[in-house]
Amino acid sequence: MTQGMESKKIRFVVEAPQFKRQEKDLTQLLSEGLEHFNLKLTPANHQKLLDYIDLMIKWNRAYNLTSVREPSEIMVRHIFDSWAAGPHLHGDEIIDVGSGAGLPGIPLALAYPEKRFTLIDSNGKKARFLFHVQQILRIPNLNVVNERVEGYQKSNQLNEVSRYSKYTTIISRAFSSLREMLYNTEHLCHYDGQFLAMKGVYPLTELHEIPQEFKLLDVVKLQVPFLDGERHLVKISFE
Numbered sequence: 001m002t003q004g005m006e007s008k009k010i011r012f013v014v015e016a017p018q019f020k021r022q023e024k025d026l027t028q029l030l031s032e033g034l035e036h037f038n039l040k041l042t043p044a045n046h047q048k049l050l051d052y053i054d055l056m057i058k059w060n061r062a063y064n065l066t067s068v069r070e071p072s073e074i075m076v077r078h079i080f081d082s083w084a085a086g087p088h089l090h091g092d093e094i095i096d097v098g099s100g101a102g103l104p105g106i107p108l109a110l111a112y113p114e115k116r117f118t119l120i121d122s123n124g125k126k127a128r129f130l131f132h133v134q135q136i137l138r139i140p141n142l143n144v145v146n147e148r149v150e151g152y153q154k155s156n157q158l159n160e161v162s163r164y165s166k167y168t169t170i171i172s173r174a175f176s177s178l179r180e181m182l183y184n185t186e187h188l189c190h191y192d193g194q195f196l197a198m199k200g201v202y203p204l205t206e207l208h209e210i211p212q213e214f215k216l217l218d219v220v221k222l223q224v225p226f227l228d229g230e231r232h233l234v235k236i237s238f239e
Contacts, residue, residue: 026071033080036225045110048137063125065101076226082107084222090194091168097149098175109142120145150184166190173198178206195236215239
């Protein structure tokens with residue numbers, strides 16, 4: 001055996017236990033998050049969530065999906081943060097606008113398999129990642145759309161009956177200002193639907209800019225385990 005081959009073998013023996021230890025820690029962190037949110041994942045969705053984080057890390061090197069690099073940080077700042085909005089979902093037809101890396105749509109779809117989620121993003125690279133995730137993980141209650149949200153199903157607004165078949169929740173996470181979100185997505189919302197905007201600090205200025213044809217229902221302070229910093233959820237409906 002040559003010296004080069006010997007050194008490669010030694011590196012493998014040293015690194016393998018480290019990877020297993022990291023995977024175990026991530027699984028423990030996931031268990032604590034599920035307990036906090038009182039959620040249960042099926043064994044299949046449990047593995048799909050871990051695979052989703054792995055795919056995000058791999059694609060992030062070329063596609064710059066997120067500034068967060070460490071698996072444990074992704075779990076807290078992206079997965080747990082997404083789940084914090086779960087109890088506030090209205091109805092069963094959800095659209096995640098400006099989904100980016102699939103947040104909050106993919107974590108929510110895995111946690112709430114009885115609801116249907118559409119992920120829409122106009123960015124070609126991010127949409128390709130979302131299509132890849134769907135192809136690999138095969139999440140049955142998930143649909144991916146690569147379009148600008150303001151043009152998606154725009155013709156449906158001409159048909160008042162379509163109001164009964166639209167999305168019951170329009171959710172966004174750092175997509176745009178409240179005013180822009182409402183004007184760009186109102187044609188997609190069910191007549192009795194709700195808009196959910198995930199924000200950091202209390203968005204006082206944005207709240208004052210909500211158009212009069214919409215009604216502010218609530219601003220909920222979200223509790224995300226292991227996350228420093230404020231998180232709020234703004235809930236809006238038609239007036």
